[in-house]
Amino acid sequence: MISFVLRRLLQSLIVLFVMSLLVFAGVFAVGNPVDILISPQANQEEIARATAALGLDQPLWRQYLNFLHGALSGDLGRSFVSNVSALQLILERAPATLELAFAATVIAVGIGIPLGLWAGLRPDSAAGRLIMGGSIIGFSLPSFWVGVMLIMVFSVELGWLPPTGRGETVTVFHVPLSILTLDGLRHIAMPAINLALFELALLVRLTRAGTLEALGQDYVRFARAKGLSMQRVVRVHVLKNIMIPVVTVIGVEFGSLIAFAVVTETIFAWPGMGKLLIDSINALDRPVIVAYLLIIVLIFVVINLVVDLVYTALDPRVRLASRTA
């Protein structure tokens, strides 16, 4: 178990290294942020001075070595546009994104699995068909459009929910959270639903397919023959067996929700990390772009690790040592 975790960490270090190199070179190739940031009135001398102040006058390899040097001591550089450290900038935004992703996952799991189960148990009923039809819509509607529609209906027409922004926060262990206040919940409702739609549709399909497959298996028939109630069969035998793919998807999707919440964050002016990334790319704010991607890779690594550990809990046959990452 320990050697498995260690090997995993080593692999992720290599991934982090390669990725930082790629991003570094990529952003360098796009252009000089000073061109975008400097006052239009600045003359050539000021532009050169500003470029030097950001360390961008040096050859790429030296810039990268400087970055590595800082990164090894935990300093990922200072933002070119914000005058604070890149890491702090991201951590300051992380709670908003994490709670949004968490809320979306709760919605997707809480609604998706029961609906999928229902559709799997009664595949030919009207409700089952309706659920499947709905899941196709969930897949195919662009989340930007859905977001704007949610705002138009619930904020502009009905006036029930505030259209944008994050609500009041309370600080728990130095982390500002908005899902613990009523105002916060009112603000998070629409973005969380918007973000959850895709995963919800995915879970519905996955759970339905798994349920259909499990129902045909011998152990289910045997359990039924033994005289167990359908309820118990579903709870103990079916659910437990379809959980492995579902857990994988929830894990991977949680990572995606964090990394790709950007569309939802932009629509609802949600002050999360995704929006920060887009702004940083537009301003070529390299320290923030690199730091953000490093953190995202780290999050994916951790999630995958957790998923693997959950497997062993769900299915005793899975052994960590024998799995290759």
Added chain:
Amino acid sequence: MLKRKIIALSAFALSISPAFAAELNIGLSADVTTFDPHFVAAQPNLNAQKHVFDTLVHVDERGRPIPGVATWKTPDPLTWEFTLRKGVKFHDGAELTTEDVLFSLERPLTIQGSPGGFATYVRPIVAKEIVDRYTIRLKTAAPYGGVAQDLSELQIVSKRAARSATGEDFDSGRAAIGTGPYKLVRFARGSRVELVRHDEYWRGRLPWDKVTLHILPSDPVRTAALLSGQIDAIEHVPTADLARLRKNPALRLEQAVSWRTIFLHVDQYRDHPPGVSGKNGKPLARNPFKDLRVRRALSKAINRTAISERVMEGLALPAANVVSPSVFGHDPAVKPEPYDPEGARKLLAEAGYPDGFRVTIATPNNRYINDEQVAQAVAQMFSRIGIETRVDAMPLSAYFGKARKREFGIALLGWGSLAADLALRSLSGTTNAEKGYGAWNWSGFSNPGLDSLIERSLGTVDAKEREAIARQASALAAREVAFLPLHYQIVTWAMKKDLSYLARTDEFTFAHHFKPRKP
């Protein structure tokens, strides 16, 4: 019984609401990256920071410098003497003195890792001398008329609060102590800026107790937030929503001609500009744009009225000058080139290109209002006089880098400036790094007559004389078609019926310029 209670309660709520109503929520279109007022000279940052910090020189709604916390005179062409108003109070109660001014003038040059926006404005000042608590004398190395315009960008911080402050200290509000109309309560990056009224503001009491600036970069959402009533006013109304908002009886609009001029830079210095070739794809014998007749032909081919009315949906005014009508140095005698495709074809034939040639217009696609569509429209108009035109659109971050490497033959650019001579120095002055001319002169335009006019204008301290020369420079640049002016953008604010806003040519959205109004 219950019902009566509710009625009584709501009547009570109504009766006290005027006291609570003095709250203003504004939707801004771009993110504020820091509250350090000297870190990066980006307009969205200045927009938020100028609520908290004041400047020696203010800019009126037409873009002209007026006295701010100080008045000024120029005893000789090298000296600018600023006299502070007495009794201007910082948010912590201390009085503003010349010590704070001196500190604020020096601070931009000392910040580590700053992309350096503000150094440009303070570097021309070579010596500073405090005369007394309220008077400071600034010296320039050579006569320079742009000091007032430059100092309208430089925000005054409290020396005591900002002396050893980091960027984090400004963001948290600890060091964000200014003399501006509002105190910073909370800066939630990417989300909102919360402000409360500074009761001792030197210009008198303001109508709003509490102001929140919401960061809403997404266009449809900014509009939706206004329609839902969450927000009282928004800036930069999207062109697509304009007609709808105009018809809404609960809302009103305010508009001004923006200081931003949109134009095309046309390569006039290389023999073979990128993207320019004969219709057979082979390079031309020489650069056609070096010929004034070709540049004039291009200008005549552009139907500026059509662009302003259709592509820009009325949110633009056809342009002729480097700066928009109310800005310093605009020459009203210079009129937009009328649309004349016949004349354009004739000029092209005269210049030896009866069959035209091939060009590419480069444009950003996320910077100016409808920038890519404007370039497309111009391309069609060029094609109509026989110049086959392609459009190469890209995001701003890639665009500026390529333009700086001179990878474009024709390139679209927008420019907002407070003075024509300052704009021309950057855009059309002969490129000369030592003099600081032509930093954005992508076209390589060079005209000694224009250079000397710019130099004389900037070297004139008397505003009236300077403007006369700046106008001549504007006119000369237009006559020589240094660039192809397209339009001045029109900037729009939308707000609830019971508000009014003093629409500003410099596009700033200031809470202190919103006033309650009888609907």
